[in-house]
Amino acid sequence: MSGGWAAHVVLGQIRLSWPFPETERLTDMPNEPSGASALGTGSTGEAVSRRAFVAAAAGGAAVTMVHSSLAAAEETQEIRLGVIGCGGRGSGAINDSLSINEGVRLVATADLYAPKCASLWKAMREAHPNKVAASDTIAAGLDSYRRILDDPNVDLVLITTSPGFRPGYLQEAVEAGKHVFTEKPACVDPAGYRICLEAHDAAVARETAIVAGTQYRRQTNYVAAVEQIRQGVIGDVIGASSRYCTGGIWYRPRTEGMSDAEFQANNWYHFIWLSGDHIVEQAVHNIDTMNWVMDANPVSAFGSGGRFTRPEDSELWDSFSINYEYPGERIVTFMSRQIPGAAVDVGNVIYGTKGECHIGATNAGSRIFDRAGATVWEMEGSIADAYKQEHKDLVDSIRAGKPIVELRQMADSSLVAVMGRMAAYTGQKVTWKFATEESKLDLFPKDLTWESSLPKPQFAVPGKTKLV
């Protein structure tokens, strides 16, 4: 058992001010499993871009990495895991991997804040004492991800930060030769999408894995429902409707001394360059299901929405209503909402010429009805099992020498969500062609440092906000 993070970490400029109050924890799902949540602040002051730090990582290290008891790893063909982003999902994902896999070990962690890493180590030592390195290896700060990518003791990296950083980190992880598990969404803008496609192709070429955190692709009742649809049980698919309507979300207030960069990086959900808005950040799960069922990307998105209950400096909208047109003139009507106290309804209905298929979120199961309303097929499923299955498939594929690379699929779904947001924000129809080939939208701040001043929150106004 470690003596605590302080004994193992040398931080350049750490200021402790945790835990932060959180109004609500982020939940993707009404009953999503949660993880560790201790927060703190730390800084390195180095500039980052989507692809920065290859050189910076070598010098001026903010953290001294400690490795011990890892020498035998290669002989035993152990797969050694590093986590970048030790919040709720980082803790959940590493727990899933350590729970389902044998011959794996947590060896390194990175986060903006050292105490978040420390909480994760503590929780994993308690839950999986035999699958955790002897010493806590903690990197903290805006460049901490690079310490994990440069660490030769890490074979597989779990990227569970806020989404804005994801495309650059994915690309650098592949370049560093790491296998990857990445949370959703893959990107928050078309520029990030293109980076993801490059990372996907590079991983295929290098034969390194990238498994995506769109867990419904591995949930048994989803897989079986899509199979039923493919077999024609509901006839020809003529359209669908999908809802991702949930309650509120946490807000992490600014504390004294925080730069714009720190405030936004910590309160990431409320800034579009970091989260993509809730249609991208959360509802990508349903949009991914729609892409899967339709077996295509949509031709266009047209939609609306608004903002009425968010904190004053939050860029988030409260609701989106989007019509996606898929090939064959099939319309998916999609709605997402995130309003405290409003009814929660997350699920999908797929309409066919002979019947319809209902696929509920989390553990709500799948059902097929014929035109007379009689149930012709149904199946339950477990989201907790799906969360674990993605880590089993990942590790099994690495061991089998056939690494899964599925980033493109999640990048496509993420861009479909981005298209919906762009359509609603601008009031224009957004085509897939425009989003993939013409859009110049690139939200990541240039020359970002921990001390950066950033533009004041921007609020989209349909009809005025330009489509770029």
Ligand SMILES: NC(=O)c1ccc[n+]([C@@H]2O[C@H](COP(=O)([O-])OP(=O)(O)OC[C@H]3O[C@@H](n4cnc5c(N)ncnc54)[C@H](O)[C@@H]3O)[C@@H](O)[C@H]2O)c1
């Ligand atoms: N698949 C799912 O069902 C599911 C469920 C929950 C969350 N998620 C995804 O996981 C991601 C994280 O969500 P969360 O709930 O864990 O949020 P969180 O705020 O609890 O955790 C994010 C962590 O990343 C750290 N971080 C942010 N930027 C970083 C950077 N540049 N370098 C290092 N660390 C950084 C933060 O300090 C924080 O500890 C989101 O993309 C979210 O969509 C997916």
